[in-house]
Amino acid sequence: MKHDDTPTAARRRPLRTCTLAAATAALVLTHALASGPASASASEARGTRGVATVTYDLGERAYRLPGTGDPVELAASVHYPKDLGTTPRPLVVLLHGWHETCADPAAAAARSAAERAGDWDAYAAAGQKLFSWPCAPGTPPIPNDRGYDYLGEELAGRGFVVVSLSANGINASAVFNDENASVRADLINRHLALWQQLTTSGRGALVGAFRDAVTGEPRRVDFRHRVDLHRVATLGHSRGGAGVTWQAADRNRAQWPEGVEVRAVMALAPAYNVMTEDVSAYEITKTPVAVVRGTCDGQVGGEALAFAAEATARSSAVFRQLEMPGANHNYFNTQWSPRSGQVAAWDDATHDAAHPGRCTDPGGSPYVPQLTEAAQRRAGAASLVAFLRCHLADDGSR
Numbered sequence: 001m002k003h004d005d006t007p008t009a010a011r012r013r014p015l016r017t018c019t020l021a022a023a024t025a026a027l028v029l030t031h032a033l034a035s036g037p038a039s040a041s042a043s044e045a046r047g048t049r050g051v052a053t054v055t056y057d058l059g060e061r062a063y064r065l066p067g068t069g070d071p072v073e074l075a076a077s078v079h080y081p082k083d084l085g086t087t088p089r090p091l092v093v094l095l096h097g098w099h100e101t102c103a104d105p106a107a108a109a110a111r112s113a114a115e116r117a118g119d120w121d122a123y124a125a126a127g128q129k130l131f132s133w134p135c136a137p138g139t140p141p142i143p144n145d146r147g148y149d150y151l152g153e154e155l156a157g158r159g160f161v162v163v164s165l166s167a168n169g170i171n172a173s174a175v176f177n178d179e180n181a182s183v184r185a186d187l188i189n190r191h192l193a194l195w196q197q198l199t200t201s202g203r204g205a206l207v208g209a210f211r212d213a214v215t216g217e218p219r220r221v222d223f224r225h226r227v228d229l230h231r232v233a234t235l236g237h238s239r240g241g242a243g244v245t246w247q248a249a250d251r252n253r254a255q256w257p258e259g260v261e262v263r264a265v266m267a268l269a270p271a272y273n274v275m276t277e278d279v280s281a282y283e284i285t286k287t288p289v290a291v292v293r294g295t296c297d298g299q300v301g302g303e304a305l306a307f308a309a310e311a312t313a314r315s316s317a318v319f320r321q322l323e324m325p326g327a328n329h330n331y332f333n334t335q336w337s338p339r340s341g342q343v344a345a346w347d348d349a350t351h352d353a354a355h356p357g358r359c360t361d362p363g364g365s366p367y368v369p370q371l372t373e374a375a376q377r378r379a380g381a382a383s384l385v386a387f388l389r390c391h392l393a394d395d396g397s398r
Contacts, residue, residue, distance in 0.1 A: 050082040051156040053149070053213035054221060057166075058205055060134040063190070065173055065183055071133060072169030072183075074205075076191060077145050077213060079152030079162040080221070088228035090392040091195065092155055093188055094164040096144040097238020097271060099336055100344040101168040102135035103142050108343045130344060133172035141168055142342060147333030148237070154381045155388070161227050165191055167240070177276045184243025185252060188234060193257040199227040200259065229257075231392050233264040235384060237332055238300070241270025241291075245282045245311060248289070264391035266384060267291045269300045269329050272307045282311040288318040290387045292380065294327025296359035296370060298348030318391075322383055326359060326371040332380050337373045 055077045062074035081089070100108075111126035135141050145166040152162040167187055175183055197204030202224035210219045236244035246252060248265045256262065265287055272282075291308040293300060305321050312319040328349040330336035338345050349359035349370055359370040371379065 051079055051153050052082045052221075053152070054078050054080075054210040054219050055213050056206060056209040056211065058209065060169070065170070065175055067179075068174050070169060070173035070175065072173070072187065073133075073166055074190060074194070075145070075166040077143075077149070077152065077164045078210070079149070079156035079164075080223075081156055081159055081161075084161075084223070084226040088199070088226055088231075089159055089161045090231040090233065090388075091227050091229060092160050092162045092233045092235065092388065092392075093191065093244075094145070094148050094151065094162065095184060095188060095234070095236040095240035095243050096147060096164070096167060096333060097236070097240045098171050099144055099238075099333070100130040100142055101133050101144075101172050102130055103140045103343040104129050104136070105343055131172045133169045142335055142344070144168060144171075144333065144335055147335035150334065150377050151235075151381055151384060154385060158385065158389075159393070160388070161223070163191060163195070167243075177273050178246075178278060178281060180239065181242040181246040181277070181282075184236070184240060185247035185255070188243065188247045189255055189257060192229070192232070192260050195223075195227060196229055196257045196259055199223055199225060199229065229259050230261045230263075232260055232262045233266070233388055233392050234262055235266045235268060236270065237268040238271045238329065241267035241304075242272050242277075242282075245270065245272075245284065245289070245308070248284050248287050249282050249311075250285055251281065251283070253286075262287060264388060265289045266387055267304075267308055268332055268380065268384075269293050269297055270304050270308065271300050272304055274303045274307050277307075279307060279310050282307075283314070284312050284317075285315045286317055287315075288387075288391050289315070290318075290320040290322065290383070292322045292324060292383055294324045294329065294371075294376070295361060295365045295368060296326055296349035297329045297361050298350055299329040301361070301363055302365075320387070324371075324376070324379055324383075325368045327376045327379065328359065328370070331371070331373045331376040334373075334377075339373055 057075035060073045061071035063072055065072060107126045107129035111123055114122035145164040148164050155162045170183055194204055194206050198206045210221050212219045234244040244265050245267055248262050289312050291305055293304055330348050334340055335342050336345050338347055350361055351359055355367040357369060358367040360367050
């Protein structure tokens, strides 16, 4: 496992004891256990930890993006401790990245065939079906936000309330580069405003909006005064990583809803458009940031680490870089991973016959044993838990 504190790390210590060794130990232990059997199934963990899951959906066209008018949903899945207790819980907001939006197997097959044939008009036509919003009647959306249920269960079992946002409308939109990161940040702030109203007054659009994640039946959950919006963390994967970085940037803090304080940011395999994006727009000098990238990531290069380091170069808070051997890009999201059977799920690592069971990235990093889907998620969860326990868990939410 590679680790890199920036040269200024010695003067970037958090208020509480929180060292890189804590995250390192968690990652190394998880990596060592990666090929072994899990000690408990996800369902067993949910049962023993008392975790519940609800969803909310305020509409596929809840609002329109400025400039383009593209429709965007306000929808999310929520993992939380069944016993919310009386002490407000820290809030973790998750944001997925750029991926297909519609589960259309015929369109996916047509796109693959067009690619093999070099028919780029047919390829574009099929891609338009896979990246539409809302999806065509009878075609279900890909629940990209549910790809982090394993993180939600893990964190809720430790006392956090975890909200994973759906951003399919943004993925299907004609918004790119800095503007794309900006609208993702705006989506985060819109959801935070909903939670601010709900938890402080018990009012707002989320009242009566929660539904059981399995049955879809209405579920009443009293989050009033149960969520601590002064202890918020954001985690973004892929383009979501650019979104959470933008949202936490110094110049954008004024856009946070009143009463919200983002205390930690994690960018998981963040997809910054480093050739076109303005790094100064992402500058963070007050908030702890961690960035994680796998050595077999076929979609995000090592420049993502350098971009994040530059964005936090003048920070007085902690900045961490973690490089995970054998991890690719897609396995962090279960919906994007082959074992899900979902449309457009694939292994993006680079392989060749001379290195069976091993992987690299397009940049030519050394071949290493590839982590399984489950092992990669365990390692990712370990790094996230270690980071959040350092920066958010001021009370018993450990």
